[in-house]
Amino acid sequence: MVDVEPEALADVAYGIFEIVLNRDLRAAGRPLFKLVEEQVDFADDFSRIFTEFSDEYPLLAEALLERSLTPGAIYAMLCAGEGVVPTRTTQMYWIVLDAPQGRPEAVDDEQAGKWLIFLEKDRVDEAWKCVRDMTAEGILGISAKVSTAKPNPDARDDRFVIYVYTPDWQNEGDVMRVREELRSAGFVDRLGYKRNLETFRGEYSKKGKKVTYYSS
Structure with missing residues (x-):
């Protein structure tokens, strides 16, 4: 053992x-x-x-x-x-909520991808509540998750991040539908959409290199 x-x-x-x-x-x-x-x-x-x-x-x-x-x-x-509450969570790196119609395993599929919302500490709790409630109501994608106050050795900076997953990065209509729902909820700053393909390869954005597939 x-x-x-x-x-x-x-x-x-x-x-x-x-x-x-x-x-x-x-x-x-x-x-x-x-x-x-x-x-x-x-x-x-x-x-x-x-x-x-x-x-x-x-x-x-x-x-x-x-x-x-x-x-x-x-x-x-x-x-x-x-x-x-993200800023009050210290036992887990992520808080996850799957949509009612979603399949939990779908977020790990190569076809899936996610909109990335980076936020400072003073904004993340309210933002997560909004995304979480919309996900629970089936308005957004198949799942959503948010980073927490537990120090994560894989974090690239001090910001929090919310992932809003869709099942198929090739379905641009659905990807952009979710983006418009987020925009209508107040997320008006430009967001990037990253495919799981890049995540699984360990590819991350850095100076001179972008790995987001869509930007809106």
Whole structure:
């Protein structure tokens, strides 16, 4: 068996738990972001989901406890905005929301791509709420995600970034439809659209080289 650093295992454990939590809450028609923003008490649902998670993944649950991430501590963090508000999220590098009609695996397809919205810290929370709500309503693409306050070794600068995914970069009509929806929501600055092809190749924009496929 491969040895795993305790901190790394705890990171994985928390990530899996949050996926399970969000999946179960959304299936019940009670997405986490609505519960938190509307200050709804969901302690009973949380306790049930954590117990089921612990039964199914005892080693992961133990890793959380060893980091002092007890059920009470996690619930308190969530109520304070962990996993909902980018600037208050420190356990995960990204907050992700899939559209109702989307397939989660589609964002990893070579055909997919995303509009990139780079923002300073004082603007990202409000911007993410807007993009998230539009994604949840099926107005934008197949998924959206935002970087968080957790220091990311892969980050290229101190800005936050929102990705708005579409399923097919070749479908220019759909790509530009999403861009116009973003523009109507107030994102009027020029944005770049990057194909997953370039991301998978590890290609990033730098001086003298652009890797965005569309710009609008």
